Amino acid sequence: MADISIKFPDGKSKDFPEGTTPADVAKSISISLAKKAVAGKLNGKLVDYLTPLSGDGAIEIVTKDSDEGLSVLRNTTAALVRIALKKQFPAIRLGEVSADEDGFFVDTDKDDQQVSVDELDALSVIVEKLVSDKSDIERISLSKADALATAKDDPYTTELINAVDGDAVSFLKIGDYQVLSDGAQLANTGDVKKFKLLSVAGAYWQGKSSNPMLQRIYGTAFYKQADLDADLAKRQEARERDHRVIGNQLDLFFVDPKVGAGLPYWMPNGATIRRTIERYIIDKEVANGYQHVYTPVLANLDLYKQSGHWAHYREDMFPPMDMGDGEQLELRPMNCPSHIQIYNHHIRSYRELPLRIAELGMMHRYEKSGALSGLQRVREMTLNDGHTFVAPEQIQDEFKSILDLMVKVYKDFDIKDYTFRLSYRDPKNTEKYFDDDEMWNNAQKMLKGAMDDLGLPYVEAEGEAAFYGPKLDVQTKTALGNEETLSTIQLDFMLPERFDLHYVGADGEEHRPVMIHRGLVSTMERFTAYLTEIYKGAFPTWLAPKQVTIIPVSEEKHGAYADKLAAELKAADVRVNVDKRGEKMGYLIRDAQTHKIPYTLVVGEDEMANGTVSVRKYGEDDSNSMSSDAFVKEILGDIASYSRE
Ligand code: ATP
Structure with missing residues (x-):
């Protein structure tokens, strides 16, 4: 067999027999590299770990700890999700798939109801099973006619196949399943380690608003549990900060x-x-x-x-x-x-x-x-x-x-x-x-x-x-x-x-x-x-939509005192309301915290008798008792200070 010359990133070259794979190259360099390797990059293009190389070229070994290594893992996870979707919903139609450093998505379309977030756990179980099967992932090439035959009632896959240049369409063979695929893949389903299906959202076919709305399933995957945990924590933090989520919770705006x-x-x-x-x-x-x-x-x-x-x-x-x-x-x-x-x-x-x-x-x-x-x-x-x-x-x-x-x-x-x-x-x-x-x-x-x-x-x-x-x-x-x-x-x-x-x-x-x-x-x-x-929705007092909420312990007994305080605060241009819903005190205080109102005042017998208020600041567990005049002074100072420092 003829030799091919493979150039490494340090500029050195070595000859290998034709048909050598990136896996062989990695092993020839070191066992420790081979352990971390998941794909190759041939002349700048990502290729499968087991792709036989057929000509001279420059190679880089792609390892698990790189962004590209993660993309390969997510390509394969997305392919397994497609198989799981077909197993669970045989008539489902499948659109585009994408994987990158943020995660992956798979676009889907069903006749009755689109895939819902509640169905993601069941799909994950099927993916887990495919992982534990440890099936080899083979790349096969189908003629366009054969490829189209696999996509019978699926107009999206049909369109994707028709868009492929030439007559050879690349598929993955995993166990009994064949899935349309591009992008480099792992060598075995068992190499998929930690993954999570995250959410679903509508997405237009090929991003055009004149096209049908499909259901996009988002997910992510990592090689280590700790990395997945860190990513999920980051996503949770982003969700908590997302102005669309907070805008809804605090009733700030809506778009229909x-x-x-x-x-x-x-x-x-x-x-x-x-x-x-x-x-x-x-x-x-x-x-x-x-x-x-x-x-x-x-x-x-x-x-x-x-x-x-x-x-x-x-x-x-x-x-x-x-x-x-x-x-x-x-x-x-x-x-x-x-x-x-x-x-x-x-x-x-x-x-x-x-x-x-x-x-x-x-x-x-x-x-x-x-x-x-x-x-x-x-x-x-x-x-x-x-x-x-x-x-x-x-x-x-x-x-x-x-x-x-x-x-x-x-x-x-x-x-x-x-x-x-x-x-x-x-x-x-x-x-x-x-x-x-x-x-x-x-x-x-x-x-x-x-x-x-x-x-x-x-x-x-x-x-x-x-x-x-x-x-x-x-x-x-x-x-x-x-x-x-x-x-x-x-x-x-x-x-x-x-x-x-x-x-x-x-x-x-x-x-x-x-x-x-x-x-x-x-x-x-x-x-x-x-x-x-x-x-995170906790606006500084000068910007907060509601600056103070006053909760009377008993509306009947302390409501009038609460109203009097509110009138004083309103006269000083403070945005205040008296919560007269009559719910339990604990609930009303928690509700004020959920709505991130900077000051919650509770007024009962003692406060009324002494002309005081019991003040709880947003985010603090304890209350402070002070005269109502002192409170007005405090909040006006807070509003005037602008900067929260
Ligand atoms: P961008 O690159 O964000 O689209 P731009 O350079 O086209 O902005 P300018 O013409 O400089 O925007 O507009 C002034 C400012 O208006 C921007 O700096 C941005 O903060 C804001 N802005 C621009 N487009 C939008 C939009 N579609 N929705 C909300 N704010 C916008």
Whole structure:
């Protein structure tokens, strides 16, 4: 048999007989490597551990402790789940399968009822049995015709098979079962160690909202119990932080896809949080020289043609409304053209610059349905937007002063976990952007210079700029682990030109201003989602929808005293309610804790006689007795302190 030359990651090569497998290669290196190995990576592509190698190439041995090693394990676990599904529900149809460092999923579709979360345990038992059978996993190749014959009544598998290039379709043979598969696999079902089927959720076939909704089964797998336990604990923590879960528990908001995907309804509790943020930010901005305005969400499409949004941003915009008389109205995807109208409404002088215009501006973006998530990514949003118009020589100072304000605002909200990202245009794809190389080079340099001056750490990201200029983004992580932009400062040399903006300089001549777009606390939607997750729903007192609940021991005897206290607190602008449901005291106290209300006051005989209250703070086990006046003072001090530190 001919020899093939195999190159190792350290650059050395060795000859092996043709047909050698990654397993043979691993064993030839060391027994300890062979023990950890689960697959090979041939010329950069993952292959099965027992794939016969037929030509020269570079090989890496993939071990259990790598991300790729985990993907291989999850590929095989997903294949076993598919077999288990077929055993349990012979008529089930199977869609896409995916496995990566987060876990795996299998898409399914059934005639009667979709697979439910209650059925996952029974499926796990079948998978366990397949594991304990210790069957070899063989890769076989079927002709397209034979492959299609295995998928008779399953339109999804049929489509997946038809999409394979060429006539050979790769299947796995495990015991008596054959399953469609791609992706590298373990050599034996017994190598699947610790797995867990986690949840189910609807998912459109191939991610398109016009396609049928399938049922996606999520799971994960590890080689060690300790790793699985740690992962499950992390998932539990993420669930506890997930703003969609907390939003439901605390009755903050809801989204009903039947009424409109990505169009949230704010319930009174969520609306209270939002209103508090809105008032805070408007006051802060006004104090920092911003002039707040209101502008319409609708404008003639021509405005967005002039701004360039129609040419560069159309796929994120809702289609225009044809008014029947030749006029086309567009829901704005950004507020900048509106603020430009405000700037242009008067002749501006250099004395007015930097001119800071701000608005809590509602905008609409047609985000992909698969990207929508609670309040975090929506289709209608209200941005804490601001545009500063500056003379070119004022850019750096204004940039720094915006950043300074942003950091102060972050302190008030106790936001600590974020990173700065300088977003540049993609140098390989410059036609996507406003066409002015000099502008891009200068502006990118200017932002970098300002960040270096301030000594702030940042990462640089090519291809993340807006189409009109580079930007500084503040990146945070959601409970689900996705990185999202919270705040942004963006330079723009393009719109002032497109709208022919001017100011009269000290020399009496007309000059072109530069625009800086900035969003300090993002959209009300994303910011509320973010705060909900960092506080795990336990909002600091100044933001909490309900700040105090008063529980009278007996409504009949102490209700009037409770009402009197509530009236005093209301008069001091505290959000308070008296819980008169008459349930058992223990239940009412627990309920106040579940709703994460910062202060629970219990009032009974002693309190009424002495003019005191028994105060229990959220998260604390003990109560404190104090005079009602002292309590009012304490809570007002707490509300005024903003930062929880
Ligand atoms: P992203 O990359 O997150 O889609 P973007 O760069 O398109 O955002 P900008 O045009 O800079 O967004 O919008 C300003 C801010 O509005 C963003 O920094 C982000 O915090 C927030 N935002 C953007 N899109 C959404 C959305 N669909 N839902 C909620 N908030 C959003």
